[in-house]
Amino acid sequence: MRLAVSKPPKPLVSVKDAQLHYRVGSAFSAMRGHSSVVKAVDGVTFEIQKGESVGLLGESGCGKTSMGRLLLKLEEATGGEIEFAGDALSGLKGPALKRYRAKAQLIFQNPFEAVNPRFTIRATLAEPLENAGIPAAEREGRIIEALELVRLPQPQQYLDRYPHQLSGGQLQRVVMARALILQPDFVVADEPVSMLDVSVRAGVLNVFRDVRDRLNLTAIYISHDLALVRYVCERTIVMYLGRIMEDGPTEDIVHEPLHPYTKALVAAVPVPHPDQSHDPLPIGRGAPDPRNPPSGCVFRDRCPLAFDRCAKEAPALRPAGSRKVACHLF
Amino acid sequence: MTETLLSVRDLKVSYQVGKGSIDAVDGASFDVPRGSIVGLVGESGCGKTTVARALTRVIADNASITGGQILFDGQDIAALPEREMNALRWRDIAFIPQSAMNSLDPVYTVEYQLNEVLRRRGGLGRRQARARCEELFEMVGIEAGRLGDYPHQFSGGMRQRVAIALALALNPKLVIADEPVTALDVIVQRQILDQLRELQSMLGISVILVTHDISVVAYVCDRTVVMYAGRIAEAGPMDAVLMEPSHPYTMGLRNAFPDLKGAASGVLTPIEGAPPNLAFPPPGCRFAPRCPFAVETCTTQQPALGMVAPDHRVSCHRADEAAKLRQEAARTETWLADA
Amino acid sequence: MLDTTLPRPGFVARFFRSLRLPLNDPFAVAGLAIYAIFILTAIFADAIAPYDPTEILYTPNYDLAADLRPGEDGFILGTTSLGRDIFSQIVYGTRSALLIGLTAAFMVALIGSIVGLVSGYFGGWVDALLMRLADVAFGIPFLPFVIVLAAFLEPSIWNVVIAMALVLWRDTGRVIRSQVLTLRSRSYVDAARVSGSSDFKIILRHIAPNILPLSFLYGSIAIGWAILTEASISFLGFGDPQSISWGYMLQDAFASQALAKQAYYWFVPPGVCIILVVSAGFFITRGYENLLFPKLGR
């Protein structure tokens, strides 16, 4: 054993001050009204260690999906740096990009949109194998293997079916199989069960947990539902209007949220039994407007604890005990 | 003292699809007591929205009410001539839709749309209508200054408040809310539910809240009706149904639902399989193909909606074994496909 | 053998299937039938037409066969003031109408589809440039443009076709672009990107097949436009003097006082032929729309 043990391991994913700003209503589409800059992701910094599962939690418009798209290079960051295994994503091109595509995968929200309706399940699953140069003779075996991995019983029966012949739960497993077929290191799951009925949700979530453990995957789970994030991830990052509000162990966040926004969010999560608090939420009315965020702290206009400094200065994400919080109170 | 406002008896609604027909609702019976919120809960395609719309008798062109009664205040509105039914709409039965964005007319101001109801349906004069508009906006917590705004100028949560104001405009006896918070984020969702509950108890009206989310039911409802594949699975007081479910489907739903306040190590259990195709429903109990407790009778005979406790009805052949089944249902292994 | 690609029926069969011809719509079928009849007429024009359409004919009495009514001396639809057989002109007119209609439609659909695909898929400055070009094309008065071009260049049907293609691609291009934009935002396109598929492969496999019916739809609209435009150009006297077209016949009739002479047999048949071909295109189009955008249908 050497001293190096005490040094923290190199993160698999490292995001430094990532930004995704885009103009809405350019001169050409100006007929629709405003032309302004939306900061979908605005200065986000975090790291993910190999094998870690992180939940990206927030309301619609908080930038969690944009963050996921940045991580998969489906969108180019307009600022900051994202590294995967030490390589900057911004520089990836050609064969290097192709290698990255094999290592980082996405599981989609709506399974019915995530597969081409004109393709059979076989053709859908063959596409990544073709791109990775797997010889045709090996593909069928790999496809069957992947479908077994996501626990679709008797996978052969699905191969020649079209997407509309499958149920939502079955199709979401196919989408998962496609993501896993090249044995990636890193998976981003974007609200993978929000379109599914409650009774089949649990099945998909269980498969996800299982596969992740079995393949030692590093995973990001994007969701608006803290209860689901808690079921899948040991660590949670809470986002609001393009910024991180709080980042820490999920259990700590559930039981003792620090940031005023997280407090409201945790209190608002509905629970499926009658004995629960009906107290008013500690948050102002209104909704976040990504086109027109307040100055300083983006949450201050709904924050019950806001004071002068919040309007002047955006709080940095600072360590506070087991986690990091972006609030002037910590 | 629970007096019944609405009593649905053996309601059947069919859709004409091509040459055949599908019974989207096949014999639904439940009661709505005065001054209560009843949650109508079920998965997509279970017929809950069809029931809600059937109560207004404004249903899809290819749908029709093919049987049963809808007793509203003692009167069967399913059999009412269209003219009389139309007189009843909105004055007695109002509706809050899922997406207020699409259900408010984009080319008119919100005030115009409130006025339309107040003056054309409520017979109010110009000045009275204006006063009522302001009153309604105050009730749902929007400044009166925004009456002249167009629907697209409001945020999603605000639009839903407008929809609530619109529904309450004529002091109806019953408000049907079809997934009123589904499209909203949790925080706004909670605020809207609080608002709805507050106004409901203040005005003493009855509400039918259609939802797929049992935690919404748990938060605001007094009673619950659980639907599965066009039929009522279980109906009763909310806590009884959620805490001591007597239908295996309700038990399964409870297991599948994540609970933030529960233990961290809890495991979610899915119900294997998918709801039946209503064009070819199974002959017996519609849940039997997915039910771990199904016995032979379940696959051949339709269970009737029977009483398991005062005011608590279940349609299950093994309802009298409910306590035992509940214990078994709590174990994950029970629900595994090959168990 | 393990083949993991799509099952492959013959290429032609697949092409026709991907066009998704609206064969269950009676009007569309009628439209296709009308097309079939006119196409056959055009192919076998030599056999069907009793005379050369430009030949000056004489009656058995060696008089000029001018302004004969239908049936007189065996002329099915009568003759023109110059003694030409109207029926033969109609038959031969089918050729130029279909030639112009089909080539113009093909060019319009091809240019429009390529512009729409490139513009919608790649976006950015390519998109901005192409859409500005489309704006310019929308700013050009179509018929005057074709007239001026046809008059300045030597009058031939190809110049008319080119002039039409230069302007008419704009509608197809815009519609296909917006369709590509919606397709592009489908998550299965993202899925293909994440799977490592190249842009070219994505366009070819995931986007183009969904665009084809729309190209065909706009192509069939363009057939009608092209035939109507050619008729107008010929009617105004800027047409190809070498070829007999329905528009030319109408010009001939108009200039020869056929209206005053009440010679309906002369100017009604070419008009009816134009209506038949163009509305056949519309009926097919409509069948398509019901198929592609079922929300509009019944």
Add this chain to the structure above:
Amino acid sequence: MSHLKAMASRALQLALVLWAVVTILFLMFRLMPGNPMAAYIDPTFTVEQQEALMAQFGLDKPLWEQYLIYLGNLLQGELGQSFRYREPVAERLMTLLPNTLILTFSSLIVAYTFGILAGAYLAWRRGSVVENTAIPLVLTTRAMPEFWLGMVLLAVFSFWLGWFPAGGTRPAGASYDSLWALYTSREFLSYLALPALTLAIYSQGLPLLLMRSNMLDVMKEDFVTMARIKGLSNWSVVVRHAARNALLPVMTSFAIAVGYQLQGNVVVESVFSWPGLGRELVNAVSASDYPLAQGAFLMIAVVVILMNLIADLLYSLLDPRISHA
């Protein structure tokens, strides 16, 4: 106000389009076969006239300089001398423009009034025998060559029945104190009737089909269902909500239709000898009167582009989602 800014940027865009069209026009007339000077100078002009025009249009200068002079002249409304009429092109066209506008607007107003009402009616009677026969009929009117329809109407109503005059805008030899007196006279109406009817029959299809399909779409919208659940009268549901929403794009299409109609006028004006821009363009091209042809083309293009702008304006005014953004 971002709304105004948006309109301004749209106007700027269309100004650029206009510039592009003007440039295309310049090149078209310069690159035509024969003497490049032919664009402005007729060999039969007097030497002084020729020299004056040479100087005015810089015809002895290199092409790019000519282009700049051309743009400068355009900005001053200077379009050159007509070969045939020996008068300034701009003046001549200005006397023709009202005729074209009257024909266009009268036919379109008839077409839109009829089309909107019939379209709404057909949407309401969806699936009925009336609708099933009307729609193919309407499609057929869209498939008719306008000039042919004009010919048939002329043959029947003018030459056979003698109800209407065969062409022109006024009886031979008639004179009026003012244009206003002409346009308000009964004779003028009888001359206007056939060409306007021809254009109206052709144009009603667009608003009709558009209105019908919009209505069918809107009738499926949630807010129409909600209007029914509110117990509003059928009239309220269909007219106040469905038709009001369906009308938006139809109104916008009116401006676009004016642009299209102007192009259609080219042939119909020729059939009815209607002294308008379109007929003038055709005659000028046939007679190789290039300055006049160029001027007529340009004027039509300006109206087309202007109408595109007005369409956008109308849309943003009528749709509160844009006007109250």
